[in-house]
Ligand code: ATP
């Protein structure tokens with residue numbers, strides 16, 4: 528019997544979004560349907576956007592701008608897109624037609640004041656039994672981690688970025 532869970536990937540190291548994408552691949556292998564919403568991202572450069580067209584049952588929607596959000600002073604468009612993403616997440620979760628729903632960088636959207644922690648807590652609340660919800664991003668709120676079934680913290684020990692190696696296709700994006 529499949530039981531839907533709430534999974535959080537947080538921490539300051541690299542691998543949260545890619546962990547969620549790994550879960551997506553695994554779920555697709557079981558014939559499950561996956562819906563991923565990327566908050567604060569708006570660039571078709573990401574390999575996962577390109578890969579989505581080759582994968583069955585995988586929908587990926589970006590709800591952000593290609594530019595960085597200013598912490599403490601988000602733009603109107605940043606706020607609007609984040610709210611749109613939240614509304615879309617609510618609809619998809621409630622409909623229960625996707626076994627796996629991934630809200631990528633949603634923790635950052637909360638930390639940056641684009642969304643409220645309560646908004647995300649409500650999504651966990653309304654989630655049908657069979658739906659697994661994945662919440663990624665640094666600085667996950669304590670309230671969200673408390674409510675989740677699993678929390679993994681990716682810890683930065685070393686990053687090639689600090690050797691001056693710029694973002695690599697297939698690794699960073
Ligand atoms: P990825 O998308 O590669 O799985 P992530 O989701 O864990 O990484 P984010 O916190 O969302 O990482 O950061 C996005 C980008 O910042 C990625 O390109 C990642 O390589 C880079 N990054 C993540 N952690 C670090 C770090 N500790 N130092 C420098 N850059 C980092």
Ligand code: MG
Pocket residue numbers: 543544545632663664
């Ligand atoms: Mg990420």
